[in-house]
Ligand SMILES: Nc1ncnc2c1ncn2[C@@H]1O[C@H](COP(=O)(O)OP(=O)(O)OP(=O)(O)O)[C@@H](O)[C@H]1O
């Protein structure tokens with residue numbers, strides 16, 4: 001108490017050493033800050049396994065997982081399954097993104113488009129994609145088609161919602177500017193509408209990527225004969241927790257990597273913005 | 279809606295006949311007539327809410343939300359400067375300047391326009407890296423790069439500090455002298471109107487209450503007795519209106 005009072009008094013007597021104003025921003029970024037949490041978790045896991053607190057049948061030790069991953073890579077199973085999984089997710093992501101963006105632009109720029117599209121998509125949004133799975137299996141079987149369609153359904157909704165929202169919230173003053181410059185519709189779209197909706201689109205992409213992996217996990221557990229999910233499914237039957245964890249780590253890495261890619265794109269594309277986090 | 283009889287008059291001439299503009303049942307402009315000669319610099323004064331922006335937006339063709347009728351004849355090539363600079367934050371300065379240009383040499387012309395407003399070398403900056411005055415200069419460059427016959431400006435300096443505003447006055451006079459567009463400048467500021475314009479209009483109750491030709495040399499200052507006389511006239515006209523409303 002006294003110390004702070006003293007400091008305050010000193011502060012008033014020496015006005016020349018005025019401190020900079022109070023910061024409302026969170027402060028300087030911590031180097032490698034994002035790695036601290038996961039590293040801590042990994043240490044607890046390793047310590048627990050080494051000390052024998054964790055039964056290897058419940059959770060294999062980190063080094064067992066690493067050697068198992070090595071074995072899986074050596075016999076090529078990991079790469080093959082990863083490739084097929086990434087292909088499914090990538091395909092669904094691309095198709096879903098294109099559909100979501102096109103629908104958002106159509107619904108955002110025309111009243112008819114909005115009247116026709118927005119309602120059904122809002123309804124679709126209320127139904128989790130995975131709840132549609134039984135129907136999709138009946139319609140498209142259990143092959144690749146059903147898998148990619150399920151992922152696409154999970155992807156296009158957030159892309160649509162956030163892009164549409166971004167479009168709608170473009171400042172009408174910019175629209176007026178476009179009118180005063182008599183911009184042709186194509187130029188208006190390219191210079192004002194799409195860049196204006198880009199922050200929304202990229203936010204939608206972050207949700208879309210998460211949804212894509214989520215849908216992938218589920219579809220790969222249904223009668224699949226390939227993919228990371230299948231590999232984990234098989235391991236469950238043989239009680240190989242190490243293989244299951246390799247699969248989980250892969251899913252996690254893929255999710256992190258793709259989210260990182262979207263965030264990088266965000267930072268690049270939105271470098272004109274100054275925000276709280278900068 | 280207003281009919282555009284483009285081509286009947288000399289380039290740069292503005293003609294407005296029996297213009298009616300309103301919102302809902304309220305008429306803001308009711309049978310408004312106006313004629314501006316080619317190359318004339320006109321300032322439009324008026325109380326807040328008197329319909330200055332409504333008129334300007336009608337001339338710019340930006341009033342699809344208003345109801346009305348009447349005849350408007352404005353040059354094909356016209357530009358608007360808004361109160362806010364209204365630069366697209368996601369486009370660099372040069373891209374903002376040439377946004378409305380659809381010619382092959384847009385790049386060079388954009389650079390030339392930026393140099394004219396004293397912003398050479400800033401073409402790759404983002405708009406939010408510029409000061410308010412600099413942003414408004416970019417907006418001026420964007421308006422002039424298409425070589426308009428009519429420049430419509432709605433309180434373009436309203437958001438700037440007094441000193442920057444004086445600099446912008448000099449710049450605008452200079453650009454006007456070089457390009458000679460017809461100018462309609464909406465302002466609140468009587469001094470600004472008398473300093474810049476060749477003719478000052480005062481809008482009141484949807485009509486022109488005062489139409490004053492400013493007969494002063496190009497170099498104007500508050501110390502000129504004639505300047506003070508114009509100022510007095512306009513202020514009184516505004517003040518009288520004020521006590522009525
Ligand atoms: N989009 C609109 N919808 C309804 N009323 C409007 C709209 N735009 C303007 N008005 C009304 O029309 C009248 C004239 O407005 P206008 O903007 O032309 O005034 P102004 O002379 O430019 O005022 P200021 O000097 O404050 O900018 C005002 O009473 C205003 O409320």
Ligand SMILES: [Mg+2]
Nearest residue numbers: 330331332432
């Ligand atoms: Mg106004």
